[in-house]
Amino acid sequence: MNVVPEPLPGGNALAREFLERRESALSLYGGEFRSIEDIQNRAHWLDQTESDRAGREELFAVLSAYNGRLNGHEAVAASLELLKRQETLVVAGGQQSGLFTGPLLVVYKAVTLIAAAREASETLKRPVVPVFWIAGEDHDWDEVNHTYVLSPSGEVARIRMEHAAGGKSPVSLVRLQEEEWSRAADELEKLLQESDFKSEVMELVRSGAAADNLSDAFAMLMGRLFGKHGLVLLDSADPELRKLEQPLFRRLIRENDELEASYHAAAGEIRSGGYELQANVETGGANLFYIHEGARLLLVKKNGRFTDRKETVSFTEEQLLETLELHPERFSNNVLTRPLMQDYVLPVLATVLGQGEIAYWAITRRAFETVGRRLPPILPRMSYTMVEGTTQKHMEKFGLSFQDVVQGLEEKRASWLEGQDERGLARRFEETKAAFAAMYDPLIEEIGRVQAGLVKLGTSNKEKIADQIAFLQNKVMDALAKQSDAGLRQWERIERSLMPLGRPQERVYNVTHYLNRYGLSWVDGLLELPPDYSGIHRVVYM
Structure with a gap:
């Protein structure tokens, strides 16, 4: 396989910078964490704060x-x-569970965790374990209940799994049917080509x-793929x-006002730097969820109480703390407190993040x-586009590059199609129309002198x-296009292979296509x- 760095346009400005x-971006994270010294300092800090985390035996x-x-x-x-063992550290990262493991980026995140843990272990001469954090507490079922594969006919095929329950139940609490x-x-079996x-x-x-549930199914599949690597x-x-x-x-509840102020302070710094926020920071937000009768309710602070928007x-504060003691399973983090919880539960040497998460x-x-606590070193998730042999041919x-595909093929495809008109019929039609107008316009002007009403x-x-x-x-152009139909299908196949639905391949397709082929x-x-932990996108020519 030949691996070539290729930037992808777009993305969040803060993460990109x-x-x-x-420096304008790094300052919002307290600096950068890429050198060996940074990793060693983090490891030393983790050793000094061992008692401030969850107990290892219990974990x-x-x-x-x-x-x-x-x-x-x-x-x-x-x-x-x-x-x-107290000397063991962790490289952590996570993702929502997804149907059949979801998009390829999930697989790439697991690969990054394993590779980074191995490298860190060799560097520090101590054990480092990769841990994949499944966000089973998230309740957006529509975000995880589907996946995409490239069908044998070259179509982007969507597979979706229904469920009877509605509402806002965490994915891990939704019974898998x-x-x-x-x-x-x-449906997947019909869409996959026959292979060995x-x-x-x-x-x-x-x-x-x-x-x-879907989270357990996700874990089973991920375990089959990566368990042998110790994930x-x-x-x-x-x-x-x-x-x-x-x-x-308990601390998130007791110090909730101070935490809210810290989120607002950081958000203000981000905006002042000219960047957009990637997550909402709301006034009065508790940044915690409470699970009530199966529904995950976002808590807010109102009149000195913790409640949800509909006051269900x-x-x-004391009642919430008492409930926590009796029913910890009813509590859930939001996107801004989950990083804190990950750092409390695990001795996080570094965390693997995608660009949206970095932001x-x-x-x-x-x-x-x-x-x-301290923000852990951030390792960007490795990012790939797979180019199979037929697509490369x-x-x-x-004469297309990867960047041509990323930027859109409309103009190049139109130019190619025009080149298939060996008789120059499109040009000759345009010349004929121009010649007709040049001959007919003076005639209309002349007949107007015979009778004004004849001009109309x-x-x-x-x-x-x-x-x-x-x-x-x-009609002629349609006929020419039909003669070029095989070539046009190849253009479509290139687009649908590398930029399906106008999005990067890794954000759309499921891993089963590649498992089935290879x-x-x-x-x-x-x-x-x-x-490569630089965050650069890479194209793999297979």
Whole structure:
């Protein structure tokens, strides 16, 4: 495989400038964390603050139970045994669960975690374990219930899984309907080409039907792909984990006003720097969720009480703390407190983030300081576009670069199509229309001298003749396009392979297409590619 750095346009300005190491952006994170010295300093700080985090024995018990059920590989068990030791650190990152693991970027994040943990372990000469944080507490079902594959006919095909329950239940609390999973798997099987690996891929996918919920199904599939590399999985909605998180939840409640002020201060600094906020920072926001009768309600502060927007629930601070002691499973982080919780639960040496996450993590820097913690070093998730052999041949045939595809192929495709008109018919039609107008306009002017009313009739007659010429021209152009139909399909295939739905490949397609073409070991091959934590996008010519 040939790997070529290729920038992707767009993205959040703050994240982009952070990756470019611009001082205006770096200052919002307290500096940059890329040198060996930065990592060593972070490791030293973690050693000094060991007692300020969740107990390792308790963490081992929670993660062993969860991974033993869904990710029971011996390499994972070895990682967990290491986590019990005080010298062991963690490279952490996470994502929402998704149907059949969701978009490719999820796989790339797991690859980044594993590669970065290995590298850090070699650098520091101490164990570093990769931990993938599944955001099972998130409640946006419509964001995780579908995935996309490229069909054999070259179409972008969407597979969606329904569920009977509505409302705002965390994904990990939504019961997985086995028949719906099987229906989605059947749809996937029809869309995947026949290959030597298809039965193995479908066995992997269908195994998820045995899971209780989508998060568990996600964990089972991720475990099958990455368990042998020691990747530890964690579900943020795990009730046993909630018990471990109680001390920090208690602090988030008691110091809620100070935390809110810290978020607003950071948001003000970001705006002053000319950047847009990637997450909302609302006045009176508690930045916590409460799960009531299965629904995840965002808490706000109103008249000295913690309530939700519709005042379905309402607590004084003491009542909320008492409820936390009795029912920690009812509490849930939002996007701004989850980074703090991750840092409390795990000895985070570094965190792996996508560009959107990098942008909103800047809002949390002062909140880390408020609870006596430090923003961890940020490693950008590795980012790829896969270019398969057939697609590469088509690109070479039409003289296209990756940047051509990213910027849009409309003009180049039109130019190519025009070049297929070997007889120059499009040009000749335009010349004919111009010649006709040059001959007919003076004639209309002349007949106007015979009778003024004939000008209108002559103009109408000219338009009808011009319409007929244009009609014939369109028919001829359609016929030429049909002769070029095979080539046009190749243009479409290039676009749909690399920029499906006008978006980067990694944000749309599911990994099953590549597993079906190259086998489950395809993900192992990703770990053999040279790691790069600069945030630059890379194109892999396969």
